[in-house]
Structure formats: structure tokens, C-alpha cells
Amino acid sequence: MDLVEVEVNEPTEEAPQATSESEAQDIVDTIAECGSDVLRAECLGAQVTPTAELFNAEELSSGEGMSSKEQASVIEGSSIAGAFRIINYVNKPHVIHYYTGLINYEHFNMIMNILGDSVNDLQYYPDKMSKSQKLLEPEDELFLTLMKLRHNFDYFDLAERFQISKSLASNIFITWVNLLYCVFKDINIWPSQSSNVNYEKFKGNNVPSTIIIDCSEFNIEKPSNPVAQQLTWSSYKNRNTVKVLIGINRSGAVIFISDAHGGSISDRELFERSGLIDLLRGGDVILCDRGFNIQDLVAHKNVKISVPAFLKKGVNQFEPNQLKHSKKVSHDRIHVERVIGLGKTYEILNNQICTEHIHLAGRIIFVCYMLANMRPNIVHPLLSF
Numbered sequence: 001m002d003l004v005e006v007e008v009n010e011p012t013e014e015a016p017q018a019t020s021e022s023e024a025q026d027i028v029d030t031i032a033e034c035g036s037d038v039l040r041a042e043c044l045g046a047q048v049t050p051t052a053e054l055f056n057a058e059e060l061s062s063g064e065g066m067s068s069k070e071q072a073s074v075i076e077g078s079s080i081a082g083a084f085r086i087i088n089y090v091n092k093p094h095v096i097h098y099y100t101g102l103i104n105y106e107h108f109n110m111i112m113n114i115l116g117d118s119v120n121d122l123q124y125y126p127d128k129m130s131k132s133q134k135l136l137e138p139e140d141e142l143f144l145t146l147m148k149l150r151h152n153f154d155y156f157d158l159a160e161r162f163q164i165s166k167s168l169a170s171n172i173f174i175t176w177v178n179l180l181y182c183v184f185k186d187i188n189i190w191p192s193q194s195s196n197v198n199y200e201k202f203k204g205n206n207v208p209s210t211i212i213i214d215c216s217e218f219n220i221e222k223p224s225n226p227v228a229q230q231l232t233w234s235s236y237k238n239r240n241t242v243k244v245l246i247g248i249n250r251s252g253a254v255i256f257i258s259d260a261h262g263g264s265i266s267d268r269e270l271f272e273r274s275g276l277i278d279l280l281r282g283g284d285v286i287l288c289d290r291g292f293n294i295q296d297l298v299a300h301k302n303v304k305i306s307v308p309a310f311l312k313k314g315v316n317q318f319e320p321n322q323l324k325h326s327k328k329v330s331h332d333r334i335h336v337e338r339v340i341g342l343g344k345t346y347e348i349l350n351n352q353i354c355t356e357h358i359h360l361a362g363r364i365i366f367v368c369y370m371l372a373n374m375r376p377n378i379v380h381p382l383l384s385f
Helices: 021-034 037-043 057-062 068-077 093-100 105-120 138-151 155-162 166-185 193-200 226-232 267-274 295-301 320-343 355-373
Strands: 211-219 239-248 254-257 285-287 304-306
Touching: 093 105, 093 138, 105 138, 105 166, 138 155, 138 166, 138 355, 155 166, 166 355, 211 254, 211 267, 211 320, 226 239, 239 267, 239 320, 239 355, 254 355, 267 295, 285 320, 320 355
Parallel strands: 211 285, 285 304
Antiparallel strands: 211 239, 239 254
């Protein structure tokens, strides 16, 4: 960002030359990048009270009459006046979509409403900073968090945009990821029994299913602990990863996200540990890839596993009905891969998760896929019913 130098001349007794409205607006546009509300107000002829005039000079120098927090607020007040704020983009849905992945400000405000009054009573990581020490409004803290998730901006970048310190930007992100996780975790996204019956009654070209599942791995920085290195080493990705099980329904909505485990875990073991078995009911149908050898794990619940057909030993080709079934399963199963890819449009997942965030990896993944659930459906309605 280029800085604009504004030369201020000493006032004279001569009458100032009139400035047209268009010229004044040009000046405002020129200095807008400087982020100075004072200069913008002066160019439009508004009355501005400098911060120093709001307090007695002796009080400012001695700190008398003000707490240390109030003194810090006065010092910081002038620096955050023109910082990056969500309110500046209320009527710019394309900007909000670029920075957050959300459709518009109404969509953003919907998330604020979901979070409710809890945003006003946060205890900030790591030292439980109180609300009186906050420099950002709650909606701007959410804006910062969504920007970090969406573009994985480093904390120096976010600190410069929001005109706060790097450490504060980091603390805000960690605090809000935990808040979003706790609130979203309480939302029941598992389909009801009636919706499952509707799926079973579907008589189209697709395979009836309650849930379509697949595992996905996310790269992480190599841990320093040798045991952690071993647990997170993925022979499939040939690097250190964390692994989650993700399930969607046939309309493309995410209905299950497991906790994160080390990349060395098998698909079968992850399914067994995920807790998904407890949610299944008799008659449910799981659609998955051949790698999930889980039929024995759900047999006691009368749950059916639908996978592409296997070629038996000594058989060179599929029977026509097997080939037809495999094509139908593959046609449906591709949607879970598309939804997994949608979640990875949040760059924090598409890049290597840094050591600072490894302990939050599972929560970050969960939040990103819940946010992906709030975006337009990637499965056409005619293909899901």
C-alpha cells in the first residue's frame, strides 16, 4: 500500500479557496488508502476533535484519572480508526465471498446470530483476556477468523489489515475457532428417520443410501516428537498427515465429521473409532469404497454396506449386473469426493497445517466443513432425488 503524504499549510488571514464537491471527493478517494478518518473528515469540512483534546494534557502525561487499559485504548484509538472492518463491505457481496467464502453480509450475519450472546463473554487464549481489553468488535473478530480459514493469511498480514498485533491476531483466531467448534458441534446434522425412509423409497438410477462416507487426509508440519511422527506418518501420502472420516447424504450435505486421527490409522480403524456406528439404525445403508472392510462392524445393527463389486479369484470380468451396480455406486460416491474438495477450498486445509495449529487440526477441519455446509449445494437437486 502506497502511503500518501498530505502537506498541511499554516492558516493565513486570506479567505481559503473554495473546493468543489467533485474535487473534495477526489481527495477523499486519494487518501482513503491511508486509513485516516480524521483526514477524510477534514476534506469534507467536518469538525474533528483530536484525541489529545478529549483529555487533559496533564492527565495524558501522568495517566491520572485513567486506568492502564484506558490509557492503552487512547494510544491505540487513532491507529485502528481506518482498519480492515466488515462494516465496510456490507454492500459488497463479492468482497465478502472472496474473503470468507460466504455469499453476502446477510449470510455472515446469520453465523453471528447462531453464535448468539456468547461472542460478548469470551475468555481469550491463552491468558483469558477480558472484554475490556478488546480492540475489535465481535463481528470483526469473526471476519478475521474466516479470512484466516479461507485464505490462510499469515498473522503478520492479518495484523496489518486489522491494525492489531500479531499475537492478538493469533489469540483471536484460536479463541474463535474453539467457539465456532463448540457451537457448531451442538447442531444436530444427522438426518432423521423419516428422511432415511425417503431415500430408501427412491427408485431412480442411483443406489439408495443413508450416508456416503470417505476418509480424507490433511498435511501437517512434521512433529518434533518421534512418537507423534510415527503416528501421523501416512504411507499413502508419504508425509505427515491427520485423517478424518467425512459422511454426506445424497443431496451433498455433510452429516458426519469424525475427530482427527494420525495419518497412520487405517480406514477401518478410523470408522470403528469415529462414533458413526452409534448413530446408525436398522435398515440404514452405507455407501463407500472397496477399502472399507466394515461389514462385520455394523452387522449387529442390520446395516447394509454398498460397495463396488469385487472380481473373484480366477474371474476375469464382471457379470453385467455387477458392472451395472458398480457404476451406480461410483456415480453416487463421487459426490463425497466433491464435497471433500469443497471443504479444501479453505486454504488452511489445502496447505500444510502449521505446528502452532496441530492441536486444533480436528476443530479447524470440523469448522471448515460446517461452513462448507452453508454454501450453495454442489449436487444438483435432480441428481439427489
